[in-house]
Amino acid sequence: MLQEESDLSLTIAQIVQKLKGSNLYAQLERQAWGSWEKRILKSLNSMCTELSIPLARKRPVGEQKELLNKWNEMGTDEPDLSLFRPVYAPKDFLEVLINLRNPNYENGDSLSFRTHLGLIQVPLKVKDIPELKEFFVELGLTTGQLGIDDSTQVPPELFENEHVRIGQKVLVEQDSAAAQQYIRQGSPTALRAELWALILNISSQPEDILYYEQLKTNVIQHDLLVDSLIYKDVKLTASNDDYYFVFEDYLYQVLLCFSRDTSVLAHFAYNSASPPKSYIRGKLGMEEYAVFYPPNGVIPFHGFSMYVAPLCFLYHEPSRLYQMFREMYVRFFFRLHSISSHPSGIVSLCLLFETLLQTYLPQLFYHLREIGAQPLRISFKWMVRAFSGYLATDQLLLLWDRILGYNSLEILPVLAAAVFAFRAVNLMEVTSLAAAEAVLADLSTLKVMPLLQIFLFATVT
Amino acid sequence: MAGKVKWVTDIEKSVLINNFEKRGWIQVTENEDWNFYWMSVQTIRNVFSVETGYRLSDDQIVNHFPNHYELTRKDLMVKNIKRYRKELEKEGSPLAEKDENGKYLYLDFVPVTYMLPADYNLFVEEFRKSPSSTWIMKPCGKAQGKGIFLINKLSQIKKWSRDSKTSSFVSQSSKEAYVISLYINNPLLIGGRKFDLRLYVLVSTYRPLRCYMYKLGFCRFCTVKYTPSTSELDNMFVHLTNVAIQKHGEDYNHIHGGKWTVNNLLYLESTRGKEVTSKLFDEIHWIIVQSLKAVAPVMNNDKHCFECYGYDIIIDDRLKPWLIEVNASPSLTSSTANDRILKYNLINDTLNIAVPNGEIPDCKWNKSPPKEVLGNYEILYDEELAQGDGADRELRSRSGQSLGSKGGRSRDSGRTVLTTWK
Numbered sequence: 001m002l003q004e005e006s007d008l009s010l011t012i013a014q015i016v017q018k019l020k021g022s023n024l025y026a027q028l029e030r031q032a033w034g035s036w037e038k039r040i041l042k043s044l045n046s047m048c049t050e051l052s053i054p055l056a057r058k059r060p061v062g063e064q065k066e067l068l069n070k071w072n073e074m075g076t077d078e079p080d081l082s083l084f085r086p087v088y089a090p091k092d093f094l095e096v097l098i099n100l101r102n103p104n105y106e107n108g109d110s111l112s113f114r115t116h117l118g119l120i121q122v123p124l125k126v127k128d129i130p131e132l133k134e135f136f137v138e139l140g141l142t143t144g145q146l147g148i149d150d151s152t153q154v155p156p157e158l159f160e161n162e163h164v165r166i167g168q169k170v171l172v173e174q175d176s177a178a179a180q181q182y183i184r185q186g187s188p189t190a191l192r193a194e195l196w197a198l199i200l201n202i203s204s205q206p207e208d209i210l211y212y213e214q215l216k217t218n219v220i221q222h223d224l225l226v227d228s229l230i231y232k233d234v235k236l237t238a239s240n241d242d243y244y245f246v247f248e249d250y251l252y253q254v255l256l257c258f259s260r261d262t263s264v265l266a267h268f269a270y271n272s273a274s275p276p277k278s279y280i281r282g283k284l285g286m287e288e289y290a291v292f293y294p295p296n297g298v299i300p301f302h303g304f305s306m307y308v309a310p311l312c313f314l315y316h317e318p319s320r321l322y323q324m325f326r327e328m329y330v331r332f333f334f335r336l337h338s339i340s341s342h343p344s345g346i347v348s349l350c351l352l353f354e355t356l357l358q359t360y361l362p363q364l365f366y367h368l369r370e371i372g373a374q375p376l377r378i379s380f381k382w383m384v385r386a387f388s389g390y391l392a393t394d395q396l397l398l399l400w401d402r403i404l405g406y407n408s409l410e411i412l413p414v415l416a417a418a419v420f421a422f423r424a425v426n427l428m429e430v431t432s433l434a435a436a437e438a439v440l441a442d443l444s445t446l447k448v449m450p451l452l453q454i455f456l457f458a459t460v461t
Numbered sequence: 462m463a464g465k466v467k468w469v470t471d472i473e474k475s476v477l478i479n480n481f482e483k484r485g486w487i488q489v490t491e492n493e494d495w496n497f498y499w500m501s502v503q504t505i506r507n508v509f510s511v512e513t514g515y516r517l518s519d520d521q522i523v524n525h526f527p528n529h530y531e532l533t534r535k536d537l538m539v540k541n542i543k544r545y546r547k548e549l550e551k552e553g554s555p556l557a558e559k560d561e562n563g564k565y566l567y568l569d570f571v572p573v574t575y576m577l578p579a580d581y582n583l584f585v586e587e588f589r590k591s592p593s594s595t596w597i598m599k600p601c602g603k604a605q606g607k608g609i610f611l612i613n614k615l616s617q618i619k620k621w622s623r624d625s626k627t628s629s630f631v632s633q634s635s636k637e638a639y640v641i642s643l644y645i646n647n648p649l650l651i652g653g654r655k656f657d658l659r660l661y662v663l664v665s666t667y668r669p670l671r672c673y674m675y676k677l678g679f680c681r682f683c684t685v686k687y688t689p690s691t692s693e694l695d696n697m698f699v700h701l702t703n704v705a706i707q708k709h710g711e712d713y714n715h716i717h718g719g720k721w722t723v724n725n726l727l728y729l730e731s732t733r734g735k736e737v738t739s740k741l742f743d744e745i746h747w748i749i750v751q752s753l754k755a756v757a758p759v760m761n762n763d764k765h766c767f768e769c770y771g772y773d774i775i776i777d778d779r780l781k782p783w784l785i786e787v788n789a790s791p792s793l794t795s796s797t798a799n800d801r802i803l804k805y806n807l808i809n810d811t812l813n814i815a816v817p818n819g820e821i822p823d824c825k826w827n828k829s830p831p832k833e834v835l836g837n838y839e840i841l842y843d844e845e846l847a848q849g850d851g852a853d854r855e856l857r858s859r860s861g862q863s864l865g866s867k868g869g870r871s872r873d874s875g876r877t878v879l880t881t882w883k
Contacts, residue, residue, distance in 0.1 A: 073686045189727050190735035240716045246652035313728050394727055
């Protein structure tokens, strides 16, 4: 009886702790995000002051006409961007995450966390490999996959033909849930654009096109400081990218509109962050003069445009491309650069990556730590960008198929760990962070599905 | 016979030399005993010219066919294709079938072209039929976009008129010869920009025809958005995709060099669907093979020779491919890091096929390398194999029937397809 009682009290204590912890998590999120947000805004405001450029201004009519004329080729003849710099880069954000601490740490109920040797020091719950195998069961060895079973050596009758046929059926029946289940095995190239739209419930109605045109008008009429940041980002990243440079002009058309889209503010309801606020000149601190800045509440960082770029391979009508990107952002991408305890949030993803590595590739993990090359420092940028710009396009699209299929970003840290596992032999021989970065610099030849399958289902753990 | 291959080249390019050196081959001069000579087109002219009387021995191979210009000179290519089509028509071959407008159904892959000044009057007749069309003038013997310009008025090419008082005997020489082709003013645009395809094709023998296509071709984009507007006809940055021209543009980017690997054309399948994209690639393979068949009868099929051609293809907005020209000496200069890797691998795979086992060659070998050495090449057409299967397969597929499962394979990794009409 005593034993049971003490067990019970222990359980109650743990529950209370968990509840307290969750409240603390919420506080933690708000605090951490709050200070980060302040930093970003400060950076933005100081850029503003330094360059004597207002956060927003109305364009004179002549300038409006000019912009309208070159709406389809904004990539050429760009303004002088040399004085602008990105508000922050992924590595700045990583530093913030590394410094997150849960004040309840020493009473944490996961003992094993004390031996966590990675950079993330927040004890969130993440899946282990058995749980991941269950979660990603359709990626198993006995299930056909696009990205593996559609290679030239495999006769299409074995899997590909039937899979395509099913995909066409799903589209005809416009069954969104079925599409989501289906796409776990990958999408045929020709069906992907429609399948993604079906899964995200995007249909291009006249009102959607009208909404996009309205945003475009906003862009023409008003110039925002963030516009220059967007320009700069596109010029630094997508314009130099082997796969996406062709679509440079589309990126402006999407991102400039995106920053003016106040409907994006709605996602802050489930995002523990809050949109940055700015105040009308001279009215600092007076809430009635507060506006969200930029209007969509999202300040772009270095590499932001890479979220849009892969979609250009699927959609070439600007309003449809826009809709798809916006939906992908408010469902998935925002989690990659805001602090939360959500299992698809970047903190959990980082922790999952580190835990996978430390648990299943301990030798590699310890070696890299020893030489000052904490693995997360290398893989962070891959995950923040959902691997865009690092993988070949066809591979990236196969990966994003699975993000949609499982409605989760957890596949990103699993892939990151799989990449490390794949290059483990070379990594064991390096003796510096720079050398480790070099081994992992070029992912463009990787085939993601075999890597994932081997890591999850074919590695002896 | 032991001993290392002795090589010579008059093209100082690292992608070549590194490949020779990694095989442990020995560099010699052309006056010494050599086994392998990677020559420029000027040199091949000398080697096989009547005056020099060069005799190649059995253990010597070179990288050009003696009269490659039948394919690689713009005017001769067109002449040979026209001749080939007429021959097929005479034979009553179904390949030469025409539609109700008199256009070849299967062999219309070269834009309407005339030689100047020889065909000047014929050209004028054609020009007057659609006076608002644009034509492109290209010098027969030049490369890299040199000397090319667009016209839309007869007055712009006055000096090529045969009756012109300004023409002298000098302009009749091949140096001044031009071809004028109907300009494809509705190219397929991606990101609003015009591009062309550069594909590499290796021919090891013309009779029987055996050719391979390199899987890793690339697209060359213009740095400026395309416009058919007549006010921009002079703007070469809009119209000419040659890297030699584009790299002088304001917006030229040295990182990607305006090049896309052919894999990225999965964009077409994503946005246009699999059927039309597969058909496009199938047609591209078709026109390459037909162009080779057209010149095969006139080609000096010297057994000491092989050749790696650079095919330039433009796709129009109806997804029809057009053969623009064939280069005997595709550039081995690398404009970007990826470029260098691609060209290095191209030469590597080419040498593996042309010089079996990297050993001293015997030009009498059957020129049938095992599958394992193909690398990134795939067999495009093997006449011996095709004849074994029966020639009528070719005709069946060409009359518009479905391509079958192999012909319709997905394009998402840019793999070339062994088409059903082999």
